[in-house]
Amino acid sequence: xxxxxxxxxxxxxPKGSKWKxxxxxERVKRKESLFVESVVEGLWELLEDKxxxxxxxxxxxxxxxxxxVTFYRNFSNKEEILKRSFNMELQAWLSERQIDLSDxxxxxxxxxxxxxxxxxxxxQDKIRFLISLTVILIALVAKx
Numbered sequence: 486x487x488x489x490x491x492x493x494x495x496x497x498x499p500k501g502s503k504w505k506x507x508x509x510x511e512r513v514k515r516k517e518s519l520f521v522e523s524v525v526e527g528l529w530e531l532l533e534d535k536x537x538x539x540x541x542x543x544x545x546x547x548x549x550x551x552x553x554v555t556f557y558r559n560f561s562n563k564e565e566i567l568k569r570s571f572n573m574e575l576q577a578w579l580s581e582r583q584i585d586l587s588d589x590x591x592x593x594x595x596x597x598x599x600x601x602x603x604x605x606x607x608x609q610d611k612i613r614f615l616i617s618l619t620v621i622l623i624a625l626v627a628k629x
Contacts, residue, residue: 517559520549520551520555520559521559521569521573522573523549523550523551524545524549524551524556524559524560524566525566525569525570525573526549527545527548527549528540528545528548528563528566528567528570529570530548531544531545531548537563537567540563542556542563545563545566575601578601579597584597
């Protein structure tokens with residue numbers, strides 16, 4: 486029995502409208518983004534205790550709280566997680582500086598990448614210092 490009234494969802498997303506599809510795709514993108522972030526975070530947490538080579542996919546999926554099938558549906562191997570991680574860092578770096586690459590030429594992109602890598606190059610002494618402190622702390626904890 487149709488009373489002639491439209492439901493709230495059909496008023497927002499009329500029949501034949503692409504809005505439902507757009508909203509669905511946005512939800513899928515957010516879910517995928519959260520999934521990728523959880524896998525990346527899991528990898529970095531595991532890297533605190535062991536080397537990349539010794540980390541198994543089983544450990545990764547357990548840490549991220551996902552199944553192996555889901556992992557392999559989204560990643561071909563562990564190395565791809567690193568690629569996505571660095572891509573996320575680059576995107577965050579660009580976003581913080583309000584850099585939009587959509588209308589850039591190759592020269593603009595090259596300049597931004599140069600600035601990005603120059604920043605990390607300039608930080609190498611600090612990074613070495615942090616690594617040495619980490620090694621010292623690990624050694625002290627191991628003796629306890």
